[in-house]
Amino acid sequence: MIKVGISSCLLGQKVRFDGGHKRSSFCDDELGRHVHFVPYCPEVGIGLSVPRPTIRLEGEGDTDSPRAVIPKTGQDITVELADFADQRQTQLAELSGYVLCAKSPSCGMERVRVYQPDSNMNSKEGMGIFAARLRQLMPALPLEEDGRLNDPLLRENFILRLYVYNAWQRLPQPLQSADLHQFHASQKFTLLAHNQPVYRRLGRELAQQKRITAEFKTYYIETLMDALSQPASKKNHTNVLQHIQGFFKDQLDSDEKEELASLILEYREGQQPLMVPLTLIKHYLKKHPDDYLLQQSYLSPYPNDLKLRYGL
Ligand code: SF4
Numbered sequence: 001m002i003k004v005g006i007s008s009c010l011l012g013q014k015v016r017f018d019g020g021h022k023r024s025s026f027c028d029d030e031l032g033r034h035v036h037f038v039p040y041c042p043e044v045g046i047g048l049s050v051p052r053p054t055i056r057l058e059g060e061g062d063t064d065s066p067r068a069v070i071p072k073t074g075q076d077i078t079v080e081l082a083d084f085a086d087q088r089q090t091q092l093a094e095l096s097g098y099v100l101c102a103k104s105p106s107c108g109m110e111r112v113r114v115y116q117p118d119s120n121m122n123s124k125e126g127m128g129i130f131a132a133r134l135r136q137l138m139p140a141l142p143l144e145e146d147g148r149l150n151d152p153l154l155r156e157n158f159i160l161r162l163y164v165y166n167a168w169q170r171l172p173q174p175l176q177s178a179d180l181h182q183f184h185a186s187q188k189f190t191l192l193a194h195n196q197p198v199y200r201r202l203g204r205e206l207a208q209q210k211r212i213t214a215e216f217k218t219y220y221i222e223t224l225m226d227a228l229s230q231p232a233s234k235k236n237h238t239n240v241l242q243h244i245q246g247f248f249k250d251q252l253d254s255d256e257k258e259e260l261a262s263l264i265l266e267y268r269e270g271q272q273p274l275m276v277p278l279t280l281i282k283h284y285l286k287k288h289p290d291d292y293l294l295q296q297s298y299l300s301p302y303p304n305d306l307k308l309r310y311g312l
Contacts, residue, residue, distance in 0.1 A: 001036040002166045003094050005134075007101035008041035010146050015041040019051040022101055024146045026155070031099075034303050035162070038095060040088070042106045042130040046080040057105045057114045057126045066114045068105050068129045081106050081129040085137060096166040097142040097158065098134060099149070106130045109145045140165065140218075140225040152311030157231045163302045164190065164228060168221055175212045180220070182295075189298035191224065193232035193240045198223060237312075238268040240298065241277050251288040260284070275309035 008015050011032075012023035027037070044050060053073065059066035067078045085092065101107040106128045114126035127135070135143060142161035148154045164187065171179050184206055191199040202223060209216055241264045245257070252260070263277040278299065285293055293299065302308060 002034070002096045002162060003038055004031075004035040004162065005092065005095045005098035006037045006039050007099065007104070007107045007146075008039035008044070010099060010101055011037060011039050013039060013041065015044050015050055017043070017050075017052050017054055022146065024099070024149070026149055027099055027146065030306065031159070034306065035096075038091070040084075040130075042081050042084045045084050046077060048077075055105045057112055057129075058117045059114045059126070060116060066126050066129075069117075078129055082133040085130055085133040089137060092134065092138060092141075095141065096169060097144070097162040099158075100128070100131050100143060100145050102145040102147045104128050109143055140221045142225065142229075152308070153231045156308040156312060157229070159302050159306060159308060160190070161225060161228050164297065165221075165225060167297065168224075175217055177209060177212055180206060180212055180217075185292075186295045186297050187224070189240045189244065189296050190301065191227060192243070193236045193298065194230055195227040196236070196239075198227040234268055234270075237274055238264060241267070241281070244281055244293065247290055247293055248284050248288060252284065256284070273310050274312040278309065 006027060007022075009020075009022045010024040010027055012021045012028060014021050016022065043052070043055065053070050055068055055070050055077065057066040058069045067076050068081055069076050069078075100109045102109070103112055105112060105126075107130055108126070108128040109131050110127060111124040112126040112128055113122040113124055115122040131143070134141070142158055142165055144154065144158040149158065167186075168183065171183055184203060188199065191202075202220060205216075206220070242261075245260055245264065248257075248260075260277065260280055263272060263280060266272040267274055267277050282299060285299070
Protein backbone atom coordinates (compact mmCIF):
# COMPACT_ATOMS: atom_id res chain seq x y z
CA MET A 1 0.00 0.00 0.00
CA ILE A 2 1.21 3.52 -0.78
CA LYS A 3 2.82 5.16 2.26
CA VAL A 4 1.87 8.78 2.91
CA GLY A 5 3.25 10.94 5.72
CA ILE A 6 0.78 13.04 7.67
CA SER A 7 0.77 15.46 10.58
CA SER A 8 -0.39 13.28 13.49
CA CYS A 9 -3.05 15.74 14.62
CA LEU A 10 -4.86 15.29 11.25
CA LEU A 11 -5.50 11.66 12.14
CA GLY A 12 -7.20 12.73 15.37
CA GLN A 13 -4.19 12.25 17.63
CA LYS A 14 -4.36 14.70 20.53
CA VAL A 15 -0.89 16.13 20.12
CA ARG A 16 -1.57 19.84 19.56
CA PHE A 17 -0.26 22.51 21.91
CA ASP A 18 -3.70 22.73 23.57
CA GLY A 19 -4.16 18.97 23.88
CA GLY A 20 -6.56 18.86 20.92
CA HIS A 21 -6.41 17.47 17.40
CA LYS A 22 -7.36 18.62 13.89
CA ARG A 23 -8.80 15.42 12.48
CA SER A 24 -9.33 15.52 8.73
CA SER A 25 -12.31 13.36 7.85
CA PHE A 26 -11.26 13.16 4.20
CA CYS A 27 -7.82 11.82 5.15
CA ASP A 28 -8.95 9.54 7.94
CA ASP A 29 -12.15 8.18 6.40
CA GLU A 30 -11.58 8.28 2.62
CA LEU A 31 -7.93 8.53 1.63
CA GLY A 32 -6.98 6.28 4.54
CA ARG A 33 -8.77 3.37 2.82
CA HIS A 34 -6.23 3.51 0.00
CA VAL A 35 -2.97 4.60 1.58
CA HIS A 36 -1.02 3.68 4.66
CA PHE A 37 -0.58 6.85 6.69
CA VAL A 38 2.68 7.32 8.59
CA PRO A 39 1.99 10.00 11.22
CA TYR A 40 4.63 12.37 12.57
CA CYS A 41 4.30 15.13 15.14
CA PRO A 42 7.60 17.01 14.98
CA GLU A 43 6.91 19.06 18.12
CA VAL A 44 6.18 16.01 20.28
CA GLY A 45 9.00 14.22 18.44
CA ILE A 46 11.58 16.72 19.69
CA GLY A 47 10.43 16.20 23.26
CA LEU A 48 7.85 18.93 23.82
CA SER A 49 4.91 18.08 26.06
CA VAL A 50 1.17 18.00 25.43
CA PRO A 51 -0.17 20.54 26.27
CA ARG A 52 2.71 22.98 25.71
CA PRO A 53 3.25 26.72 25.37
CA THR A 54 2.54 28.12 21.90
CA ILE A 55 5.28 28.28 19.30
CA ARG A 56 5.53 30.89 16.57
CA LEU A 57 7.74 31.77 13.67
CA GLU A 58 9.79 34.91 14.10
CA GLY A 59 11.86 36.77 11.55
CA GLU A 60 13.00 40.26 10.77
CA GLY A 61 11.93 40.81 7.23
CA ASP A 62 14.02 37.82 6.11
CA THR A 63 11.08 35.46 5.66
CA ASP A 64 13.25 32.85 3.93
CA SER A 65 14.77 31.81 7.20
CA PRO A 66 12.39 32.46 10.07
CA ARG A 67 13.03 30.87 13.46
CA ALA A 68 10.62 28.76 15.53
CA VAL A 69 10.45 30.29 18.97
CA ILE A 70 8.51 29.61 22.18
CA PRO A 71 7.64 33.22 23.17
CA LYS A 72 6.92 32.28 26.81
CA THR A 73 10.47 31.06 27.42
CA GLY A 74 12.38 32.56 24.51
CA GLN A 75 13.58 29.06 23.54
CA ASP A 76 14.55 28.69 19.87
CA ILE A 77 13.66 25.22 18.55
CA THR A 78 14.43 25.77 14.86
CA VAL A 79 17.38 23.40 14.68
CA GLU A 80 15.57 20.64 16.58
CA LEU A 81 12.57 20.76 14.22
CA ALA A 82 14.79 20.65 11.13
CA ASP A 83 16.88 17.83 12.66
CA PHE A 84 13.67 15.87 13.26
CA ALA A 85 13.33 15.59 9.47
CA ASP A 86 17.06 14.99 8.88
CA GLN A 87 17.13 12.09 11.31
CA ARG A 88 14.25 10.35 9.55
CA GLN A 89 15.45 10.61 5.97
CA THR A 90 15.40 6.84 5.42
CA GLN A 91 11.75 6.51 6.50
CA LEU A 92 10.73 9.71 4.70
CA ALA A 93 12.25 8.38 1.46
CA GLU A 94 9.66 5.57 1.53
CA LEU A 95 6.76 8.04 1.42
CA SER A 96 4.90 8.87 -1.78
CA GLY A 97 3.42 12.09 -0.42
CA TYR A 98 2.78 14.08 2.73
CA VAL A 99 -0.32 15.80 4.13
CA LEU A 100 0.63 18.73 6.35
CA CYS A 101 -1.41 20.61 8.92
CA ALA A 102 -2.04 24.19 7.76
CA LYS A 103 -0.83 27.29 9.62
CA SER A 104 1.46 25.40 11.99
CA PRO A 105 4.93 26.90 12.67
CA SER A 106 6.26 23.34 12.34
CA CYS A 107 4.06 21.66 9.71
CA GLY A 108 2.44 24.53 7.73
CA MET A 109 3.19 24.41 4.00
CA GLU A 110 2.52 28.05 3.13
CA ARG A 111 1.19 31.33 4.47
CA VAL A 112 2.26 30.61 8.05
CA ARG A 113 2.39 33.78 10.15
CA VAL A 114 5.90 35.12 10.72
CA TYR A 115 6.07 37.60 13.62
CA GLN A 116 8.53 40.37 14.16
CA PRO A 117 10.40 39.58 17.39
CA ASP A 118 8.81 41.12 20.50
CA SER A 119 5.83 42.29 18.48
CA ASN A 120 2.48 41.06 17.26
CA MET A 121 3.15 42.47 13.79
CA ASN A 122 3.20 39.59 11.36
CA SER A 123 2.93 38.60 7.73
CA LYS A 124 1.54 35.35 6.34
CA GLU A 125 4.61 34.44 4.34
CA GLY A 126 6.25 31.60 6.18
CA MET A 127 6.55 27.85 5.93
CA GLY A 128 6.74 25.60 8.99
CA ILE A 129 10.29 24.60 9.90
CA PHE A 130 9.71 20.84 9.54
CA ALA A 131 7.76 21.30 6.29
CA ALA A 132 10.47 23.54 4.83
CA ARG A 133 13.17 20.99 5.66
CA LEU A 134 11.05 18.19 4.19
CA ARG A 135 10.71 20.14 0.93
CA GLN A 136 14.46 20.81 0.90
CA LEU A 137 15.33 17.16 1.46
CA MET A 138 12.77 15.77 -1.00
CA PRO A 139 11.81 18.42 -3.59
CA ALA A 140 9.83 15.96 -5.73
CA LEU A 141 7.69 14.59 -2.87
CA PRO A 142 4.04 15.68 -3.31
CA LEU A 143 3.03 17.91 -0.38
CA GLU A 144 -0.41 19.26 0.43
CA GLU A 145 -2.23 20.84 3.35
CA ASP A 146 -5.40 19.54 4.97
CA GLY A 147 -7.55 22.60 4.23
CA ARG A 148 -6.59 22.76 0.55
CA LEU A 149 -7.71 19.15 0.15
CA ASN A 150 -11.31 20.37 0.47
CA ASP A 151 -10.95 21.99 -2.96
CA PRO A 152 -11.87 19.34 -5.59
CA LEU A 153 -9.20 20.53 -8.05
CA LEU A 154 -6.41 20.58 -5.48
CA ARG A 155 -7.53 17.28 -3.98
CA GLU A 156 -7.50 15.55 -7.36
CA ASN A 157 -4.16 17.10 -8.18
CA PHE A 158 -2.51 15.93 -4.96
CA ILE A 159 -3.79 12.37 -5.26
CA LEU A 160 -2.79 12.20 -8.90
CA ARG A 161 0.74 13.25 -7.90
CA LEU A 162 0.80 10.63 -5.11
CA TYR A 163 0.13 7.85 -7.59
CA VAL A 164 2.54 9.14 -10.26
CA TYR A 165 5.30 9.52 -7.68
CA ASN A 166 4.59 6.05 -6.31
CA ALA A 167 4.82 4.58 -9.84
CA TRP A 168 8.19 6.33 -10.17
CA GLN A 169 9.40 4.89 -6.84
CA ARG A 170 8.46 1.38 -8.00
CA LEU A 171 10.62 1.51 -11.14
CA PRO A 172 13.40 -1.11 -11.12
CA GLN A 173 16.75 0.14 -9.80
CA PRO A 174 19.31 0.94 -11.05
CA LEU A 175 17.10 2.72 -13.53
CA GLN A 176 17.65 1.65 -17.12
CA SER A 177 17.00 3.87 -20.10
CA ALA A 178 14.29 1.54 -21.45
CA ASP A 179 12.40 1.65 -18.15
CA LEU A 180 12.47 5.44 -18.04
CA HIS A 181 11.31 5.66 -21.68
CA GLN A 182 8.46 3.31 -20.83
CA PHE A 183 7.56 5.35 -17.74
CA HIS A 184 7.64 8.61 -19.74
CA ALA A 185 5.39 7.06 -22.39
CA SER A 186 2.92 5.89 -19.74
CA GLN A 187 2.68 9.45 -18.34
CA LYS A 188 2.24 11.06 -21.77
CA PHE A 189 -1.42 12.06 -21.55
CA THR A 190 -1.22 12.91 -17.85
CA LEU A 191 1.65 15.28 -18.50
CA LEU A 192 0.09 16.68 -21.68
CA ALA A 193 -3.01 17.57 -19.64
CA HIS A 194 -0.83 19.56 -17.25
CA ASN A 195 1.99 20.98 -19.30
CA GLN A 196 2.59 20.19 -22.98
CA PRO A 197 5.95 22.05 -23.30
CA VAL A 198 7.40 20.11 -20.35
CA TYR A 199 6.24 16.78 -21.82
CA ARG A 200 7.99 17.55 -25.10
CA ARG A 201 11.12 18.99 -23.49
CA LEU A 202 11.56 16.03 -21.13
CA GLY A 203 11.02 13.65 -24.04
CA ARG A 204 13.74 15.40 -26.08
CA GLU A 205 16.14 15.44 -23.16
CA LEU A 206 15.46 11.80 -22.38
CA ALA A 207 16.17 10.83 -25.99
CA GLN A 208 19.62 12.47 -25.70
CA GLN A 209 20.68 10.37 -22.68
CA LYS A 210 22.96 7.44 -23.49
CA ARG A 211 22.49 6.17 -19.95
CA ILE A 212 20.47 7.43 -17.01
CA THR A 213 22.77 9.26 -14.62
CA ALA A 214 21.79 10.06 -11.03
CA GLU A 215 21.71 13.76 -11.99
CA PHE A 216 19.32 13.20 -14.89
CA LYS A 217 17.11 10.96 -12.77
CA THR A 218 16.77 13.69 -10.13
CA TYR A 219 16.23 16.36 -12.79
CA TYR A 220 13.59 14.25 -14.54
CA ILE A 221 11.43 13.50 -11.51
CA GLU A 222 11.68 17.00 -10.04
CA THR A 223 10.68 18.52 -13.40
CA LEU A 224 7.83 16.06 -13.85
CA MET A 225 6.43 16.55 -10.35
CA ASP A 226 6.75 20.32 -10.62
CA ALA A 227 4.79 20.29 -13.91
CA LEU A 228 2.08 18.09 -12.39
CA SER A 229 1.70 20.35 -9.36
CA GLN A 230 -0.38 22.77 -11.45
CA PRO A 231 -3.92 21.39 -11.88
CA ALA A 232 -4.75 20.48 -15.47
CA SER A 233 -6.97 22.94 -17.33
CA LYS A 234 -10.24 22.06 -19.09
CA LYS A 235 -8.65 23.16 -22.36
CA ASN A 236 -5.73 20.75 -21.94
CA HIS A 237 -8.01 17.89 -20.86
CA THR A 238 -10.13 18.57 -23.95
CA ASN A 239 -7.05 18.39 -26.20
CA VAL A 240 -6.03 15.10 -24.61
CA LEU A 241 -9.53 13.62 -24.96
CA GLN A 242 -9.67 14.62 -28.63
CA HIS A 243 -6.22 13.14 -29.16
CA ILE A 244 -7.37 9.87 -27.58
CA GLN A 245 -10.49 9.91 -29.73
CA GLY A 246 -8.19 9.78 -32.76
CA PHE A 247 -7.03 6.31 -31.69
CA PHE A 248 -10.52 4.99 -32.45
CA LYS A 249 -10.93 6.56 -35.88
CA ASP A 250 -11.01 3.18 -37.64
CA GLN A 251 -13.08 1.33 -35.04
CA LEU A 252 -16.03 3.63 -34.34
CA ASP A 253 -18.92 4.24 -36.71
CA SER A 254 -20.02 7.80 -37.43
CA ASP A 255 -22.73 7.83 -34.72
CA GLU A 256 -20.27 6.63 -32.09
CA LYS A 257 -17.69 9.20 -33.17
CA GLU A 258 -20.29 11.95 -33.04
CA GLU A 259 -21.49 10.90 -29.58
CA LEU A 260 -17.95 10.91 -28.18
CA ALA A 261 -17.07 14.21 -29.86
CA SER A 262 -20.16 15.90 -28.45
CA LEU A 263 -19.52 14.57 -24.93
CA ILE A 264 -15.99 15.97 -25.11
CA LEU A 265 -17.39 19.35 -26.17
CA GLU A 266 -20.02 19.22 -23.41
CA TYR A 267 -17.19 18.58 -20.95
CA ARG A 268 -15.32 21.61 -22.33
CA GLU A 269 -18.47 23.73 -21.94
CA GLY A 270 -18.85 22.63 -18.32
CA GLN A 271 -22.04 20.61 -19.00
CA GLN A 272 -20.43 17.25 -18.13
CA PRO A 273 -17.76 16.23 -15.65
CA LEU A 274 -14.50 14.81 -17.01
CA MET A 275 -15.49 11.29 -16.08
CA VAL A 276 -18.37 11.21 -18.59
CA PRO A 277 -16.31 11.29 -21.82
CA LEU A 278 -13.65 9.21 -20.08
CA THR A 279 -16.16 6.49 -19.21
CA LEU A 280 -17.19 6.24 -22.85
CA ILE A 281 -13.54 6.17 -23.94
CA LYS A 282 -12.85 3.33 -21.50
CA HIS A 283 -15.88 1.48 -22.82
CA TYR A 284 -14.53 1.74 -26.39
CA LEU A 285 -11.07 0.77 -25.19
CA LYS A 286 -12.50 -2.43 -23.72
CA LYS A 287 -14.18 -3.21 -27.04
CA HIS A 288 -11.15 -2.20 -29.12
CA PRO A 289 -8.02 -2.72 -26.97
CA ASP A 290 -5.01 -0.61 -27.85
CA ASP A 291 -1.71 -1.36 -26.09
CA TYR A 292 -0.51 2.24 -26.19
CA LEU A 293 -3.71 3.57 -24.63
CA LEU A 294 -3.92 0.76 -22.09
CA GLN A 295 -0.57 1.76 -20.60
CA GLN A 296 -1.65 5.40 -20.10
CA SER A 297 -1.86 6.42 -16.42
CA TYR A 298 -4.27 9.18 -17.56
CA LEU A 299 -7.11 6.69 -18.01
CA SER A 300 -6.89 5.21 -14.48
CA PRO A 301 -4.69 7.46 -12.39
CA TYR A 302 -6.11 6.52 -8.94
CA PRO A 303 -8.85 4.40 -7.35
CA ASN A 304 -12.27 5.16 -8.83
CA ASP A 305 -14.07 5.16 -5.51
CA LEU A 306 -12.31 8.38 -4.50
CA LYS A 307 -14.68 9.92 -7.08
CA LEU A 308 -12.15 12.59 -7.93
CA ARG A 309 -13.22 13.11 -11.52
CA TYR A 310 -16.85 13.79 -10.61
CA GLY A 311 -15.83 17.29 -9.54
CA LEU A 312 -13.65 18.15 -12.55
S1 SF4 B 1 0.64 20.63 13.33
FE1 SF4 B 1 2.41 19.26 13.35
S2 SF4 B 1 3.57 19.84 15.16
FE2 SF4 B 1 1.52 20.71 15.39
S3 SF4 B 1 0.37 19.18 16.52
FE3 SF4 B 1 0.02 18.75 14.38
S4 SF4 B 1 1.57 17.26 13.88
FE4 SF4 B 1 2.21 18.18 15.79
